[in-house]
Amino acid sequence: DEQIVENFNFYNIPIQADKFEIISIHINKLDTQVSNKQRLLSLIETVIRSVENTLCDYKNCAVFSDSTYNINVLLGFNQGQSIIEQNIEVICQTIRDNLLFEMNLPVTIFYSRKYDGYQNIYRCYYETKYLIKYTQGIMDMGIISYDNFISISIPVSINFDDIRSKTLKYLRANEITSLRAFIYDTICKPFVSSASSNFEYLNIISIDFIMTGIMFLQENKTAIREVFHKYFNPINEISEISNPIERSNFIIHYYEDILNYISANKISSGKSMVKKCMELVEQNISNPSLSVKWLASQLYINENYLSRVFHKEAGIFLIKYINNQRLIKAKYYLDHDYNSMQAVSQMTGFSDPLYFSKCFKKKYGVAPSKYIKMVDK
CATH class of the missing domain: 1.20.272 (Zinc Finger, Delta Prime; domain 3)
Structure with a gap:
């Protein structure tokens, strides 16, 4: 779908998160709901607004339609969110109930597995498309998950x-x-x-x-x-x-x-891997789990191999690059009126403010608490 290509190509995602999941809302018996295309598009817009209102408390989400007139919700999840916010079943049921009670609109909702990293958003999307295509006979089940479908349909485990x-x-x-x-x-x-x-x-x-x-x-x-x-x-x-x-x-x-x-086209796999790493670091700078091991898991690559390639191509050890980027971002925040050392340390992925202070002083020669006073002057 062109909209998916344009919106989600190369990580240009409208939300920031560690993990992603997609919900796809299929309007049951759509051909009986509307009589012409104009009314169809109007219905889709109304459903999108209803879903957005339902999810108004969820900061990390984007709602969009596709060429088959399904309404999709891209959900992002970060560490520290409440259990309710991360419970996809609750979210799906809430959306379904609201559409039924507010618009008298029966829908079937499909949802993908939850994946780490931006590079797996395509996978989330196509899992829901797969469910819609191959579960036509059970459209009245209400809510269907990819995991449940696999466990029922496939007698072997797949790694x-x-x-x-x-x-x-x-x-x-x-x-x-x-x-x-x-x-x-x-x-x-x-x-x-x-x-x-x-x-x-x-x-x-x-x-x-x-x-x-x-x-x-x-x-x-x-x-x-x-x-x-x-x-x-x-x-x-x-x-x-x-x-x-x-x-x-x-x-x-x-x-x-x-x-x-x-x-x-002579695309260097090493250089592209380094560029991908740098993008992931920038996008996940606030994630305390951001590390060489975490990056390797996102790229499905050996941790030691990733470190060697990054050092060879970028001329700096990956762990040092991550730490430098955290500190550069921290300095940026302090330069722009963020005067809470604890808040800045959390925003840049340092779980321990004391360790953040030590690293900041080592790089810039002054503790962040003193740097804040210098900026205020």
Whole structure:
């Protein structure tokens, strides 16, 4: 969807958070609710306003519609939020009840899993799209989660993090032979066992491979439409292929095209990784969990490898870069009338004000408490 591409491309997200989740609201029997497109658009706008009003107490959210007239809510979660704010079931039920009682509008609500980092927002979005597409027979269930759907539909457990980590490792190293073998093993081997050879497994694994390719493109600051033609939709195309071997071949060709484009345009994977790290540091500077380990988990990469690449490309150790950025931001706040040392330390991810004071003095030669007085003068 163009709106998703424009709004969420390369982390230009209207909210700041550590984790993300998407709710998708499907209006039941939409064709009977309205008689023409103008009324349809008016209804969608009314629903969006209603949802925004329902979520007025949630600071980290963005509401938008898509080309299939579903209303989507991007939710961001940070450490320290109340349990109620983080309870997606409560949020979904509140939205559903309000639409039913205020507008007499029956809806089915789908929600994705909660993911760390901006790079997984695409994954959240397509999980809800997958649910809408493949749960037509249970649209009257009210609220459907991706986790519940998987647990019911797939008799085998899937380690998505491991699959993404290995896929990205092969893509970053341009090891297409190893990647090809891994894709065949992941998609085709389970079909040897009749217990796990179901359509849902094939779909979910295939779509996750596609989304990992998009994640890799994001790392390299490349939009999918730059590599493929404007109307290429790998999710839709792969959904039309029922044979697991043919699906594997589709994914391999998809990855080959991506790697060929990146190679032809001489995009350095090391430099793009460093740039991605710097973006994540800037976007998560207030997160106390921000560390080399946390960044590595966001990029699905080995912690030591990330440190080596960052030092080689940026000329500074990653842990030192993080600390420097925290202190630069802290100084900026102090220069702009933030005179609470405790507040500034929290805003820059220092959980201990005393440690913040020690680091600040080491870098700038003066304690933040004295620096505040200097600024006031």
